[in-house]
Amino acid sequence: MMQEVNFDGLVGPTHNYGGLSLGNLASSRNAGAVSRPRQAALQGLAKMRHLMALGIPQGVLPPHERPQDRVLRGLGFSGTTAEMVDACYRASPVLLANLMSASAMWTANAATVSPATDTRDSRTHLTVANLGTMFHRSLEAEQTFRTLSAIFPDPQRFAVHEAVPYGGGFGDEGAANHGRFCAAHGDIGAELFVYGRSAFDRLEGRRFPPRQALEASQAIARTHGLDERRTIYVLQSREAIEAGAFHNDVVAVANGSVQFYHEQAFEDRDGMQAAVRAACSFDPVFVEVPANRVSLDDAIRSYLFNSQLVSLPDGAGMALILPQDAESNPNTKSYVADLLDMDNPIVRADYFDLRESMQNGGGPACLRLRVALSLDDQQRLGGAVLMTEERISALEAWVKRHYREELAPDDLRDPLLVDETRAALDDLTGLLELGPLYDFQRCPS
Template structure:
């Protein structure tokens, strides 16, 4: 396969990582995310978190991988407070919300938008009938703090992927439990080459409109109906799609998204034995669909007697990036926690040594600030397959190079706090700090006025 071709003339996968936001904090908002719950209330370091993410991006860009960046969302999201009955200036709204119920302040200050694997589901042009790249921003309706992200995500993606000749943007699915959509964290595209047809694996937690198997302790965030609706929006046929249910027991063990228990790239699916409700049927369906397009599935199974489900969740072994090198081999990008857990490190060594898969190396990165909040390397990136013409159609400055990295690192150092306690979220100066930083950032990235506060200011000035 030539999926690892690093030339400018190749169709390539671009990993768009989310910049960690200025209000990165440990509020413990995500029900079912064990790491987020375990670290709730701790003091965070937004500056370190953002620089850790940038360091990973730069290391991969330096290695030749196509690397993009997505901006943070405005937090605290005081614009949401008006609908909740809090009038006044942004500072007055924040103060009133803090006095009424501090949990509201924690909710609107979430920096979870950095986990851009939840931003959207993306279909490359090679799989679409109209030969455009298709996007559906995720509704993230399972939790209020994440549902706030959907409109801004839609606007940011529309600003970056703006040329209608190359990109299509679909409506966000209805924000109801029946159509709970968590984006690419529950979607994997398998293929031979990035530039040839692929098969889309949609993994759901439960059905939304009918009775079916469901977890007993934690809610399932993705429904079958949502996955099917996205596939229809993007024009994917039954021959291009496989819908598989996540193992309910895995969700109850803390596997809130499929990307916590499986990762795919090219024809390789790296997964835990307990990932799917019906492992054999899932593999059979993928194998058949891939065979129809001339590709051969390469499953890499991790048995529970080598890495327990609990250890997989604790180390985020599968919340990793599986990347193609220029020679067609692959490497796994894992969090540093995998390196420090002997059973996981040994399993990675076993996978690398096995002759029946193209994975030839693994590399650990320190993203502890993100890990402690419940997101590993895979959470931090949205994968978008782009042809040379599609890359050229993007006018925003979002492809990471040395100059952009250095400018972003300086921007973070200039604007981010190195300490943020939960009580600090009620500080009204955070509003101005964040808005000033993001206003400057949209200039650096050449995005225009993508944030509501920017458009409101513009309208006020016009009037």
């Protein structure tokens, strides 16, 4: 038996609104606002609790260390961490905001995952995303590889791959541009890669840069040993990207037999449907949301499609895990109410307060990495990352013990913040039984 485990990113102690992500309209709108790291982390944990109550296995991925001494030194700063942080802030507050970003919380961008049923060698393959389009996110790949290698340590069952080499437009944004169709999680599936450009396109006159390259997706499919007959490449619509759908998961989400998507999500909607049908050994279900019910702007502002679409246990249908923003928008709320009365597998919709993440441009789907695992594989995971009631309660207490209530932009230069962050992460690696995961633990200054 296989289950889909949702590995959520724990929001980091330096969660702040730097407005660093070009094309992410929510991030840009809230740049410079005061963030609430404690509330952000607890909101994420509350969502995890709910999925556990639905009977869906829940895991966690720890935050990244911010800032990293090796990055500061690589940028020419010297001295203690506190001295480098102060010098960096004086040189460029924007640079320091990049180095303090907690964006690794959005683990949909951590990697692309192919379960063992789909791969040539019958191992679960995970390729770390290079996230090369944005500087603050490009800093994540090395730590992500280290973390995933610790959590998926058995080479007989798991293969964790380093990021696809990045240069020019060779960007890879991970599972945010990837979907999988299957009759059941334990069956052989068809994998969908959505891209925004060729790495070798000359881009002119674009409002926002497409982040995912076709060639990066193809490299991942080769590395994972996927069957070409069940591998699909689809172009995201330029209209959606220009409107602010910086990842495909802002306008579409796939789960099991269902593709739930906006009418304007793909450049060739009919071609997408035909390719999915040809790759599947079952009849896929296409739930297309018409633009005259939900505009592209409403979809992006509400993150209707950045919901988690999850399979309920015992064949009870599917649930949408939505942000409250989709409930407060009259058009998306009305559509979701009607959706539940339509003839499709989606039978319930649950709304959650994820405002701290949403204001930085990430909804429920951004916060999780989906990994289909057998029960035996779950037993082979490293650390104590699969959640139980006891473990999630311990994490809630950990957040309350270590996280600040508020963080203003000028607080990023506070030398105490570095000490607080490292103390929190040192405590966390003990709770999750992951050992020395961070640079400061492995190579103390």
